[in-house]
Amino acid sequence: MLRKQKIRSVEQIEAYKLSVCHPASAGIDLGSRENYVALNPSIAAEMDLPIVHTFGTTTSQHEACRDLLLACGVKDVCMESTGIYWINLHYVLTQAGIRVCLVNPKMFRMVPGRKTDVLDCQWLQTLHLYGLVRGSFIPDEQTRQLRTYMRLREKLIQDRGRYVQRMQKAMVEMNLMLVNVLDDVTGKTGMAIIEAILAGERDPKVLAFRRDGRCKHSQQEMEEAMKGIYKEDQLVALSINHAVWKDLQKQIDRLDVEIGKMLQTFSDAPQKDGIPAEAQEQAATDKKQEDKKKRKTRPSKNDLKAGIDVEKELVRICGVDLTSLTGFQANAILQVIAEVGTDMSKFPTRKDFTSYLGFAPHNKITGGHIISSRTDRKKSHAAQAFKKVIPAISKGKSSLSAFYHRIAGKSGTAIAITATCRKLAERFYDSITKGQQYIEYGEENYKQAIKERELKYLRKLAKKHHVELKEAV
Numbered sequence: 387m388l389r390k391q392k393i394r395s396v397e398q399i400e401a402y403k404l405s406v407c408h409p410a411s412a413g414i415d416l417g418s419r420e421n422y423v424a425l426n427p428s429i430a431a432e433m434d435l436p437i438v439h440t441f442g443t444t445t446s447q448h449e450a451c452r453d454l455l456l457a458c459g460v461k462d463v464c465m466e467s468t469g470i471y472w473i474n475l476h477y478v479l480t481q482a483g484i485r486v487c488l489v490n491p492k493m494f495r496m497v498p499g500r501k502t503d504v505l506d507c508q509w510l511q512t513l514h515l516y517g518l519v520r521g522s523f524i525p526d527e528q529t530r531q532l533r534t535y536m537r538l539r540e541k542l543i544q545d546r547g548r549y550v551q552r553m554q555k556a557m558v559e560m561n562l563m564l565v566n567v568l569d570d571v572t573g574k575t576g577m578a579i580i581e582a583i584l585a586g587e588r589d590p591k592v593l594a595f596r597r598d599g600r601c602k603h604s605q606q607e608m609e610e611a612m613k614g615i616y617k618e619d620q621l622v623a624l625s626i627n628h629a630v631w632k633d634l635q636k637q638i639d640r641l642d643v644e645i646g647k648m649l650q651t652f653s654d655a656p657q658k659d660g661i662p663a664e665a666q667e668q669a670a671t672d673k674k675q676e677d678k679k680k681r682k683t684r685p686s687k688n689d690l691k692a693g694i695d696v697e698k699e700l701v702r703i704c705g706v707d708l709t710s711l712t713g714f715q716a717n718a719i720l721q722v723i724a725e726v727g728t729d730m731s732k733f734p735t736r737k738d739f740t741s742y743l744g745f746a747p748h749n750k751i752t753g754g755h756i757i758s759s760r761t762d763r764k765k766s767h768a769a770q771a772f773k774k775v776i777p778a779i780s781k782g783k784s785s786l787s788a789f790y791h792r793i794a795g796k797s798g799t800a801i802a803i804t805a806t807c808r809k810l811a812e813r814f815y816d817s818i819t820k821g822q823q824y825i826e827y828g829e830e831n832y833k834q835a836i837k838e839r840e841l842k843y844l845r846k847l848a849k850k851h852h853v854e855l856k857e858a859v
Contacts, residue, residue: 404516412455413511414465415503416472419443423451424507426515429458438504443471448478455484464514466491466506467522476524487514487521523742528652529727535645536724537767542638543688549631553580556624562614567603572631572687574598579612584625588616639691645720646692646699655705655728657821690717704728706817710824711810712784713775725768728818736815743769745808761804772807772814779806785832786810792836 410429415422423439430437439454441447455463463479464487465472472488479486489510513519525533550572554565562583568576578596587593594608601608690696696716700723701707708719726733726742733739740746744764750757779786786806794802813824848855 406515407517408462408514410459411462411464411511411514412458412460413507413509413514414451414463414475415507415510416465416468416475417443417503418469418471420503421447421451421475422503422507423454424504424511425458425460426511429460433458438507445474445478448475451475452478452482452484455479456482461485462487462514464489464510464519466510487519488524489519490522523726523732525725525727526729528648529724532645532648532720533724533767535641535648536721539638539641539645540721540767542634542641546631546634546638549627549634552627553624553631556620556627557614560614560616560620563611567608567611568601570687575601580624580628584621584628642691643693645690646694646696649692649696649699649703650694652699652703652728654702655821657705688717689715690720696720704818705821707823708814708817710826711813711817712782712786712824712826713779713810714814715775718771718775721771722768722814725766725771730815730819733815736812739815740808740811742766743772743807743811745769745772745804745811769807772810773803775810776803776806779810783829785827785829788829788832788836 409426411426413424415424419442421441421443423441425435425437425439427437435458439451441451462485465475467488467490476486476488510519554571557564557571557580564571564576564579570576571580575596575598579593582593582596590609590612593612594605597603597605597608697707697709700709700716700719704719704723705728708714709716726739730739733742737746743766744762746761747759748762749759776790780790781787786809789809790802790806793805797805816822817824844855847853
């Protein structure tokens with residue numbers, strides 16, 4: 387029980403004493419119409435100024451707020467991350483050389499009775515004055531731009547999927563059962579048939595003739611599925627949804643090109659003690675060729691089409707081939723990098739990294755009993771990237787797959803997903819920080835290691851209780 391709780395040393399206790407950490411500080415409570423700025427009371431009294439000032443949210447008002455803080459000699463500012471209202475003020479203040487501590491609102495709203503804009507900004511300033519709040523992770527400008535592109539791409543893909551469903555609904559209402567004979571109606575055959583219908587073709591034989599030779603269902607089955615009851619309103623709905631789907635696809639392709647250009651602006655990863663960069667690139671090329679030989683299915687429609695070798699660029703940026711991690715492909719790697727960047731110095735250990743992603747247990751212990759050890763609920767896009775690869779991992783024959791099934795068998799699927807994501811995040815962190823490519827040892831080696839560990843524990847118990855163990859015949 388004591389090992390589950392952190393025992394502070396004398397040095398840590400000394401650090402917890404309330405001492406002024408940021409004397410030249412201010413607190414800002416943000417809103418959509420007004421920002422409330424609280425100065426240090428001693429600075430305000432010295433300059434004969436009010437403690438709390440109110441500013442608007444326009445650019446000129448942001449600049450006026452900056453000028454006031456600079457005139458008062460403020461070097462540190464604490465503000466809450468309210469929606470997206472903090473972004474522009476944060477940019478203006480950091481450009482002026484003011485250090486900004488961006489905090490999560492739930493970290494400082496622990497004292498009841500303090501919930502007005504005027505009291506909030508003063509409470510923020512007081513907490514920051516004594517160093518009682520911790521700032522949130524904010525990526526650099528280059529990573530932030532890539533994050534914007536990747537998040538927008540994910541939203542466009544989700545929107546595109548909705549319009550595919552609407553096209554399917556319109557065809558089903560006309561009894562055109564294309565969904566029963568095609569796995570994907572947006573494939574080559576599906577799009578050819580839909581475009582022919584929109585062009586005025588109604589003959590089932592002519593429509594079925596557009597069947598690609600790789601389709602599983604025969605032409606007769608396709609012809610039977612194309613005998614529909616055409617309705618004018620559903621044809622209009624199909625036409626509009628098809629047009630929007632095509633436009634979204636064009637925007638995704640355009641965004642992919644922008645992401646490719648953005649990746650080329652990233653600098654090379656610093657050389658680490660791991661595998662040299664040339665060897666990493668060669669290993670990535672060899673792995674790509676090997677995957678092409680083994681690959682039986684077609685690439686995913688959601689794969690990045692940037693016009694460049696994305697995997698090679700990622701090796702150059704990260705300094706290691708992260709596709710060696712079980713289940714990870716270029717899209718998932720890009721999503722994680724767009725959220726946390728490639729510089730892991732802001733995460734001192736891999737425990738800090740997994741805690742940031744929300745994969746670390748949040749223990750609540752009182753009276754010697756564990757009340758809860760659930761992980762925090764965090765809306766992290768990076769965490770979602772790790773969770774998306776779990777279905778593929780669970781179907782494989784890797785050590786992570788064996789680990790997933792072992793945890794799922796005794797604790798349930800939800801806990802197994804979080805535990806597997808934590809292991810995957812630790813391997814991701816180690817690969818980037820050490821520059822060493824991950825080596826997969828396989829499911830059998832993992833099961834053998836678990837068996838040896840269990841036998842070792844049994845021998846220890848037998849020795850403790852003076853019991854003789856014998857091998858089963």
